[in-house]
Amino acid sequence: MRIAIVHEWLATYAGSERVVEQILQLYPEADLYSLVDFLEPDERAFIQHKSVITSFIQKLPGARKHFRQYLPLMPIAIEQFDLTDYDLIISSHHAMTKGVITRADQLHISYVHTPIRYAWDLQWQYLEQAGLKRGLKGLLTRLIFHYLRLWDVATANRVDAFVANSQFIARRIHKTYRRPAQVIYPPVAVDRFRCDRPRADFYLTVSRFVPYKRVDLTIAAFNELGLPLVVIGDGDQRSQLEKIARPNIQFLGYQADAAVVDYMERCKAFIFPAEEDFGITLVEAQAAGAPAIAYGRGGATETVIPGKTGLLFSDQTVESLVQAVRQFEQAPIATPATVIRQHAEQFSEQQFRQQFRDLVEAQWSDFQPFARPSMTR
Structure with a gap:
């Protein structure tokens, strides 16, 4: 054939x-x-x-x-x-x-x-x-x-x-x-990730800086929250967003794969504000044992189990994301990282x-x- x-x-x-x-x-x-x-x-x-x-x-x-x-x-x-x-x-x-x-x-x-x-x-x-x-x-x-x-x-x-x-x-x-x-x-190359590393006190988002990815929404939300956020990625919107970001937000630009893996394995939770067809980075973060906080439309509804592997926020707005992060701060996801990882393995x-x-x-x-x-x- x-x-x-x-x-x-x-x-x-x-x-x-x-x-x-x-x-x-x-x-x-x-x-x-x-x-x-x-x-x-x-x-x-x-x-x-x-x-x-x-x-x-x-x-x-x-x-x-x-x-x-x-x-x-x-x-x-x-x-x-x-x-x-x-x-x-x-x-x-x-x-x-x-x-x-x-x-x-x-x-x-x-x-x-x-x-x-x-x-x-x-x-x-x-x-x-x-x-x-x-x-x-x-x-x-x-x-x-x-x-x-x-x-x-x-x-x-x-x-x-x-x-x-x-x-x-x-x-x-x-x-x-x-x-x-x-x-x-x-x-999804889930085997690249470990899920047994200690979690650090920062949130993470990894994205290209294009409008539909809604990195601007994440920046605005964490400006209001004042919580530590690491942003990995690059694009035309980066300089504009860096100007409005407060000191609690760190922009790392493009990072090699090994660095992205490292941050996913250590982040407190992964932020995903886009409406995506599937969302590979969202699954990668869960493969690293990280809970996800994602916009509840598109592929995220098929890859995140609310209350078990993460949270879904209902509206693509700053207010809705802020509310979801505050909910996570008050009641973190109790699911062991190994169980979150097992969920991600179905997408291997x-x-x-x-x-x-x-x-x-x-x-x-x-x-x-x-x-x-x-x-x-």
Whole structure:
């Protein structure tokens, strides 16, 4: 059986790339496709140093730094991949990849991190943040989004089986495409963490500084609380937030993986104010035995057990987060760190590989009447 794995773009190592890494461990012989590949030589271990088949966007002017600006061309680019020699196509999708063209005798399984956010749920937030709610440029952007939504819905018919990274995303898939999706949670490297270290007197948040992550909410809440907070991460909002932060808040910027592990293993609790599709750092913190204080929407509702592994606050407001932290201060989570860790282990890399392999085998077995005769052996 010949297998192709199609990923959106290879420019960093984040949540969706961890999924590709684990799928490649299951199917190391698979060929890898991506709209662009700008990984440096020392960043390619997770794709097993494979040669990647890329689209024409790879060679367009300025693509290395600004490939996302070519978004309107991406539907055309993804449709140019010639996958005729493959029996199984696995797409890792958050924008375009499920739109690859396949035949009736090819099985296409799409692992969906989310339907394309900025064309659906986050359209108005994106337009406002980009200053595109008015004017000719804003009108053009809305027209592009309209076209993307039409293409996105139409290409859902090219997928034989959808897999969602959470129940939250399965609901989005049903809302957007009217298709069911089996949930397989993304892989978390829980084995990197210890849960037996003494807890120190500081709270921790780890995040990119982009608006939807709501680091600003955490800063405002701890300005009011006056409790020690360590902030790990970087981004455009950092300098602005550092200016308003009080002395009890320490910004560390980007930190290497070993440092992040160290702080997670020692923090009093982990703060997570974003509405995420899943939330890998939230599970990592629990793997380190840290209780979580998270916004009670999105993936957090599936990874945090209120009162046992953490607390969920109901509104994405400063007041709601402040109330949750004060509740934690008055009545800390009594669950042993080892039990919090055990909860996180259900999201391990091993669990992902087993569940994904089982799904592929089941889908391939059901698909046999439609597969090419020479490939059913």
